[in-house]
Amino acid sequence: MGFRLGKAGGYSGLRVLTEGLFGNKGWKPAWRDPAPKDSYDAVIIGGGGHGLSTAYYLARNHGLTNIAVLEKGYLGGGNVGRNTTIVRANYFLPGNSEFYSHSLKLWEGLEQDLNYNVMHSQRGLINLFHSDGQRDAFARRGNAMVNQGDDAVLLDRAGVRRMLPYLDFDNPRFPIYGGLYHPRGGTARHDAVAWGYARGADMRGVDLIQNCEVTGIDIEAGRVTGVQTSRGAIKASKVGMIVAGRSGQVAAMAGMRLPVESHVLQAFVTEGLKPVLDHVISFGMGHFYISQSDKGGLVFGGDLDFYASYAQRGNLPMVEHVMEAGMALMPMIGRARVLRSWGGIMDMTPDGSPIIDKTHVDGLFVDCGWNYGGFKAVPASGWCMAHLMATGESHEVARRFRQNRFETGHLLDEEGTGSQHNLH
C-alpha cells in the first residue's frame, strides 16, 4: 500500500515508553477536524463502524482519498459504541457464511493493519443447547462452519461443565445438553474499532466531518450529484448511505422505501468484578448472552423489545426477561449490581440479513440491514461496500446481499423465522 505512519505518530510500545519519559506531551489528536469542502469524489453518510470502515478501505484498497464521512453527531456515537461487541463467524447459509468468514479473517489482522489496539480477544464463544433437536441443529451449523473453513467443536454436557462449571446444569426446565464451541469467536473494544478506522482513514486523507447532518440527497437526471447538509451543500458523484437505524429516513431523501423497520435492542453492564467469565456464552432457552469486559463489568443482553422504535432506551418487559434468563443460566451473577442499561436502534430486515447494493439512482449506494449483528461485520462490510463503490461490482463474498432478493424470494433467512422484521 506504500503508506507510511508519519510524524502524526505511529503507536508502539517504544512510543509509549518515550512519551512517558517526556511527560506524555507528544500525543496528538488521533484525527483532524476539517471543515467540509465544496466537493468530493465520494461522500459517505454516517460515521458509524460501517461508514468509517468503508472510507478506510476506499482509501486503502482503491486509492480513493478525496472523500468525506459526514456524521450528524460524533464518531462512534451510534450503534458501533452501543453494542455488546461479539465477533464470530458461525453462520450457516451460503451468502452469510463466506461473508462473516471473510470478516473474521480481517479482524484477525486488524490491529496490525490499523496500527491500533482494538482489543480483539478470541476468547471463544459457546452457544448452549438444551434439547436433542437443538443439538442436531447446532451439529449441522457446526459442520457448515467447518466446511467454510472456520472452527467449531460440539461439546457434550461434560465438555461444557469442564469449561463453564458455574452454569446451572440441573435447572429442571432448561437442562444443559451441551454447547457449540467456536474458539475463534470473541469480543473487541467497540469504541476502539471506530477510532482505529477513523484514524486510519484520516491519515490517508479522508475528511471526517462531525456535527454534519445530511438533510437531502441531490439527484439530477437519475444521477446523484451531492448532498445537502446542516453545514451546507456538498457535491459528490458517489454517495454511500450507511446509517444503520436511520436508513429509512436517509433513503427516503432519495425517494426510496427500504425493507427495513427500526427496532430498539437493549444491553446491560454490571459493576466491575474480578475475572469470572472467560468466554462469551449464549443461553439457548431464552434471550440472554454474556461476556466480561476487560474493565471487569459483565456485559449482557437479550432480544429486541419487538416493536418499531427510535427511542434509544428500552422498555421494562425485556429487562425483566433478560434478568430472569440470566438467573436461570448462571445464578452466581445474582448478586452483581447492574450499573447501566441502554438501547440502540437496529435496522431490521424481513430476513435478518443485510444489504450492500446499488440503488435506482446512479452513483448512490446503500449499506444497511445489519439487524443486531453488524459489529462483527464492520471490517467486511467496509471492504465490500468500498469495492462496490469503487468498481461498481458486488464483492464476491457479498454478492447475495442485493435488494432484489426480496422481490425474487431468494431470502437469506438465517434463523428460519419468516418474513417479519422483528422476528430475527
Add this chain to the structure above:
Amino acid sequence: MRITCPHCGDRDRREFYYMGAEDYLHRPAEGAAPEAWNDYLHLRDNPAGVTRDLWYHEQGCSAWLLVTRNTVTHEILGVRAVDGEAAE
C-alpha cells in the same frame, strides 16, 4: 408501555403481540405482480415519529388492533379494533 384495548381497557404491553406496520392490512390481490408483494411484505416507511401498526391482544380478547403511536417517545395516540370501534 400500556395499550388501551377497546374491549378490555388499559393493559400491560406484555399482553399484546406486535406484528408490524399497517401495511399488512393491504394484502395484494391474488396474482398481483412480485413488486406488489414486495411492497406488502417487506418495504416500509419506517417513520421516526407517528406510525400505525398492528397488535394482537393475545392474552386478552384476541382482537387485532390498529395502534397509532409515536416511535420516538413510545406515546400511544389512539387504538381501534381493525374491524370496529375505537378506544376513547
